[in-house]
Amino acid sequence: MFEYLLPAMLMIFVYMSSVFLLALILKDNSIVDIFWGIGFILLTILSLWKSDSFDAKKIIVGIMILIWGLRLSIHIFLRNKGRGEDFRYANWRRTWKNFALRSFLQVFMLQGFFMLVIVWPVLHINNGSSVELGMIDIFGILIFLTGFIFEVVGDFQMKAFKKDPANSGKIITIGLWKYTRHPNYFGEALLWWGIWLMAVPVIDGIYTIISPLVITWLLRYISGVPMLEKKYEGRVDWEEYKAKTPVFVPFIK
Numbered sequence: 001m002f003e004y005l006l007p008a009m010l011m012i013f014v015y016m017s018s019v020f021l022l023a024l025i026l027k028d029n030s031i032v033d034i035f036w037g038i039g040f041i042l043l044t045i046l047s048l049w050k051s052d053s054f055d056a057k058k059i060i061v062g063i064m065i066l067i068w069g070l071r072l073s074i075h076i077f078l079r080n081k082g083r084g085e086d087f088r089y090a091n092w093r094r095t096w097k098n099f100a101l102r103s104f105l106q107v108f109m110l111q112g113f114f115m116l117v118i119v120w121p122v123l124h125i126n127n128g129s130s131v132e133l134g135m136i137d138i139f140g141i142l143i144f145l146t147g148f149i150f151e152v153v154g155d156f157q158m159k160a161f162k163k164d165p166a167n168s169g170k171i172i173t174i175g176l177w178k179y180t181r182h183p184n185y186f187g188e189a190l191l192w193w194g195i196w197l198m199a200v201p202v203i204d205g206i207y208t209i210i211s212p213l214v215i216t217w218l219l220r221y222i223s224g225v226p227m228l229e230k231k232y233e234g235r236v237d238w239e240e241y242k243a244k245t246p247v248f249v250p251f252i253k
């Protein structure tokens with residue numbers, strides 16, 4: 001029923017193995033974050049190439065993934081340029097035994113696995129039978145756009161805040177960051193709920209709900225919010241901000 005997952009698995013293995021080899025050469029595992037969005041684009045192209053037909057939904061979803069993936073990869077590349085390895089990956093480099101093997105399995109292959117799970121609705125749409133656009137697709141597109149705006153605007157506001165020397169050492173509490181401590185993470189999760197909605201009308205598409213569930217879980221409880229907030233624990237200004245600002249979903253404590 002989901003035989004289209006096999007070629008996607010093979011592509012992810014080759015792709016992430018190549019990124020791993022590049023990371024070994026550069027001695028920087030954090031480049032995996034740059035290649036995250038590009039991986040989704042390649043998987044989308046693969047699934048479209050193997051598709052039996054094209055329709056408006058497949059084209060729209062493909063454009064959505066292309067814009068989102070390129071924007072994210074370019075943003076992370078520019079943000080990390082010249083800064084060296086991200087503190088999370090640098091800490092693992094210092095503390096892990098059998099670093100190369102563990103990195104391959106726990107960073108690159110694990111991210112490849114999650115990439116496959118999260119991209120599932122896109123693969124299902126592109127490999128499913130053609131379905132005309134309906135109201136649920138309109139809702140899905142609107143939810144995607146809302147999430148995308150949260151992610152883009154949140155990143156832009158953070159970049160502008162850090163660029164101002166007067167904000168050195170301070171915590172951003174303005175713009176979207178006034179309503180949620182992680183507008184970019186919230187937006188990332190939300191846009192995948194929108195893509196999943198577009199997969200629901202396709203036969204068996206409802207099962208791909210694991211995609212938005214997993215990305216929401218990862219960002220909120222595993223690799224996103226907890227790891228970043230741990231960096232600020234104990235700071236008076238952070239605790240004050242934390243006490244009055246929702247952690248993830250805006251306006252919900």
